[in-house]
Amino acid sequence: MLRKTQSFIAFLAACGFAVFGPCLSALKAQDAAGVQFKPYGWVQVDAAYDSARTSYGDLMFMIHPETAVGAGRKELSVSARGTRFGINIIAPESNGRKVTGRIEGDFCDDLTPNKYALRLRLAYVDVALGNGWSARFGQDWDTYVNFHPNTVDASILAYMGHTYGRHPQARLTKETRLGEQTSLTAKIALQHGRNNSDLDGDGQPDENASAVPSVHGSMVFKTRLLTGQQSVFTISGVYGREKLGENAAHPGTYRSRFLHGGIQLPLSERFAISGEGWMGENVDNYLGGIGQGINVVEGTEISARGGWVQGVWSPVKAIKTGVGFGVDDPEDADLSGDARTLNGRIFANIFYYLTDRVTLGLEYTRVRTDYAITKDMQNNRVHFGVMYVF
Numbered sequence: 001m002l003r004k005t006q007s008f009i010a011f012l013a014a015c016g017f018a019v020f021g022p023c024l025s026a027l028k029a030q031d032a033a034g035v036q037f038k039p040y041g042w043v044q045v046d047a048a049y050d051s052a053r054t055s056y057g058d059l060m061f062m063i064h065p066e067t068a069v070g071a072g073r074k075e076l077s078v079s080a081r082g083t084r085f086g087i088n089i090i091a092p093e094s095n096g097r098k099v100t101g102r103i104e105g106d107f108c109d110d111l112t113p114n115k116y117a118l119r120l121r122l123a124y125v126d127v128a129l130g131n132g133w134s135a136r137f138g139q140d141w142d143t144y145v146n147f148h149p150n151t152v153d154a155s156i157l158a159y160m161g162h163t164y165g166r167h168p169q170a171r172l173t174k175e176t177r178l179g180e181q182t183s184l185t186a187k188i189a190l191q192h193g194r195n196n197s198d199l200d201g202d203g204q205p206d207e208n209a210s211a212v213p214s215v216h217g218s219m220v221f222k223t224r225l226l227t228g229q230q231s232v233f234t235i236s237g238v239y240g241r242e243k244l245g246e247n248a249a250h251p252g253t254y255r256s257r258f259l260h261g262g263i264q265l266p267l268s269e270r271f272a273i274s275g276e277g278w279m280g281e282n283v284d285n286y287l288g289g290i291g292q293g294i295n296v297v298e299g300t301e302i303s304a305r306g307g308w309v310q311g312v313w314s315p316v317k318a319i320k321t322g323v324g325f326g327v328d329d330p331e332d333a334d335l336s337g338d339a340r341t342l343n344g345r346i347f348a349n350i351f352y353y354l355t356d357r358v359t360l361g362l363e364y365t366r367v368r369t370d371y372a373i374t375k376d377m378q379n380n381r382v383h384f385g386v387m388y389v390f
C-alpha cells in the first residue's frame, strides 16, 4: 500500500506542472487494496488593474500606506498562482469504519510572479465513526469556516471581513438529522495557529510559547426554507493563547477570542444572499483585525469586528452575478503608530460559464484602507480571471 502510494506520488510529480491538468484527469487510480485516488483542481490566471498599489497585487488584502515605496501608483499585476490541484483519497470500509483523505496545494504564498512555489493547503484524514460521528486529523479549513463569498479575487475578502484560515487540527464532528432536509452539525476542534508571529523576537512562535492549542467550536444548522435549496445558519467560537517572553516590553500571556456567525439564505431559485459577522480580540491568526493581533507597545490584545454581505443572482444557467461589501474594523484605541484602522471594499462581479469547465470572471472593486497617522488610501480595481476546472 505504502509503495503504491509512493509510486503514485512519484508519477504525479513526474507529470510536471505545465501539463498536470491533463495528467491528473487520466489518473483516476485505484491501488490493489482498493484505495481510490481522485484528482481535482483548476488552472487559473488573474489580471488585476489597481489605481493604487496593493498587497499583494492580483491577490488583494489591503492598499499600501503612502509611506511604502511606490504607494499610490497604478499597477497591472498578472499571475497564475491561484492554480490549484488536489487528490481525494477514498479507502474501502475496514473494521466498519470508512476513511477518506485529502491533499491539496496551490501557489499563492509566493509573491514573485512566474516562478511560484508549491504550498500545502490541505492534508487530512477523516474517519467516519458511525451514527453521524466523525474525526478528522490534519490540516483543514478552520472549524468556523463553513462557506465563502463568491469573488473573482482569490483573497475572498481576507482582511476585509471574511475571516478564514487553514490550520493543523484534530476535530470531532457529530451530524444529527432532524428531518429529511434538516440537520444540525456540532464540531469541536483543537487547532494550532498559522501565522508564526514572534512579536518578542525570541525565535519561538508566540503561539508555540503558550504551549496550549486553541479550542474551536461550531454549530451548523441546515434546512430548506423558501426554496428547494438549503439555507445555512452557523455560530462559532474560538479561544486561544499566545505568550510573549522577557524580550517583550510587556511580557505575559495574551488571549485570542473570536465569536463568529454566518447565514446563507436562498430567497428564490435564482437569487441568494449570504454573509458573516464576527467580533473578537487578537484574531490575526484568522485574517481578522487587518492582520493586527497584539499591540506590543501597550501590551494589549487588539479588538476588532467585521463582516461581509453578498447577493448573488443567476439569471440564466451560464451567468452568475453578484454585489457585496466586506469590512474589517479594529478598535482604534487598541492600536499604536501608523496602524491600519479600517479596511474594506464594495464590489460587483459577473461570472460567465463558457463551458462546463471554463469560467470567465470580471470584478469591479472600490477599496479603502485607513491609517491612524498617514493618509487614508483608496483604490479602484478591475480584475479579470479565467478558470479551467478539472
Ligand SMILES: [Ca+2]
Binding pocket: 197, 198, 199, 200, 201, 202, 203, 204, 205, 206, 209, 243, 244, 245
Ligand atoms: Ca516569541
Ligand SMILES: [Ca+2]
Binding pocket: 197, 242, 256, 282, 283, 284, 285, 293, 294
Ligand atoms: Ca495573534
Ligand SMILES: [Ca+2]
Binding pocket: 329, 330, 331, 332, 341, 342
Ligand atoms: Ca477602526
